[in-house]
Amino acid sequence: MTARPEPLLRIDGAALAYRGARALEGIDLALGAGETLALLGPNGAGKTSLMRLIAGRLGPAAGRVRVAGADPHRSRAARAVIGWVPQEIALYPRLSVAENLSVFAQLAGIARRERGEAVATGLALCALAEVAGRPVGLLSGGYQRRVNIAASLMAGPRLVLLDEPTQGVDLHARAAIHAVLARLRAAGTALLVATHDFAEAERLADRVAILAQGRIVVDGRLADLLARIRADAPEHEVVLAAPAEPDAEAVLRRTGFLPRDIGSIWRATRLAGPALDGAALLDALRASGVPVTEIRIRAPGLEGVYRSALSGIEAGAGEGRAS
Known part of the structure; x- marks a missing residue:
């Protein structure tokens, strides 16, 4: 019997x-090569x-984090395995796209003779060749x-690791970013994507982890x-012509409806x-x-899984307060 390969990322009992x-x-969390995990x-x-914690910027107060078998907080070799994409745009606006990538290649320790190839690979993977010479500050949010x-x-x-990678971009830019992530996944890269977008998570992820109260x-x-939640009754959604008055709101709530947005x-x-x-x-x-x-009327999706998970947490907290 062939042994299963050790996950690229493994977290055991970590606290912070x-x-x-x-x-x-x-x-407790594990992620293998070529897998995409959506973190909600x-x-x-x-x-x-x-x-x-995974990126090695912080060390756990308890438990352990291992990336490629080493502690990323202590091992430079483990940190070299990790790419970190923060929610904020962390670029030099006056430099061109190619110049930015060259700077980041240098910061990553890439030798001068190898930087050109690294920049070319990054431009190709992210479909940026047509804007390589343009200052980043003049690009759209999606390109940035x-x-x-x-x-x-x-x-x-x-x-x-990607923290809200499509926040604030239009549908065209979102599709372009998803295409980048698909190319990375096809190349065997493990992706951990923190997102609030359920449709994005359903489109990208093999696995889902929901985090609540740490x-x-x-x-x-x-x-x-999805199979587990879709074994239940379908979801019903009502669209109102105007915000519900108190009597109408009471009817909706008695029937089992809850507001999804404002009114x-x-x-x-x-x-x-x-x-x-x-x-x-x-x-x-x-x-x-x-x-x-x-x-x-539709089959429940990931949002239903999410709401069910959080409602269980809130119910448990309520019982704890009552006691």
């Missing part, structure tokens, strides 16, 4: 604290702290984010997580009361004074 306050606790969680859950990714690739990392509360293959869209993962088809539900809500214009 800032000034005595817990940021992460009991983190609310603001303040510890996603960026976890990525800094692709240069940000390319800068992290100068040393040919085997693990790339702990991983869900970790599994995306296909398995106009409400969603139910499980309806309360008798089973109704879409037409019957539409009639019943309208008869109760709810200004419904449309009902959508």
Whole structure:
């Protein structure tokens, strides 16, 4: 029987604290070559702290982190395996794209005679050749984010950490960034992508980890997580012509709906009361004074997995407070 290869990234029981306050606790995680892991969680859950821990910027207070078998906080060789793409654009705006990449190649310890090849590889991987000579500060946000990714690739990392890589970009730029990540994955690079975008996570990830209150509360293959939730009843979403008045809001909540945004869209993962088809539900809500214009019925997605995980955490916290 062939032994399974050791994961490129392995975290066992890691904890992290800032000034005595817990940021992460009991983190167990593994990621293999060529895998993409989407890291989800609310603001303040510890996603960026976890990525800094993996990158070796911070050392764990307990447990251990290993990248390619070594501690990235202590081993320069382990850190050389990692590419870090921060949420902020960390580039020199007055330098051209190629000049930026050359600077980052130098910072990564690439010898002068090898920098040209490293820059050319980064330009090709991120489809930047047509803007190679343009100052970064004059590029669109989408192009700047692709240069940000390319800068992290100068040393040919085997693990790339990306913190909200498509934040604030349009659909065309998002598709271009996704194409970059697909090329990296096809080359065998392991990717860890922190994102708030469920559609992005479903498109990119093999696996999903959900972080809440400094702990991983869900970790599994995306296909398995979706299959589990889709075994339940389909989701229902109602679109309102106007924000719900108090009486209409009460009807929606009694039926199992919760607001998805400010007033106009409400969603139910499980309806309360008798089973109704879409037409019957539409009639019943309208008869109760709810200004419904449309009902959508669909199989639950990753957002449903996320909401279910967080609702369990909130319920547990509530029980803890009650006791």
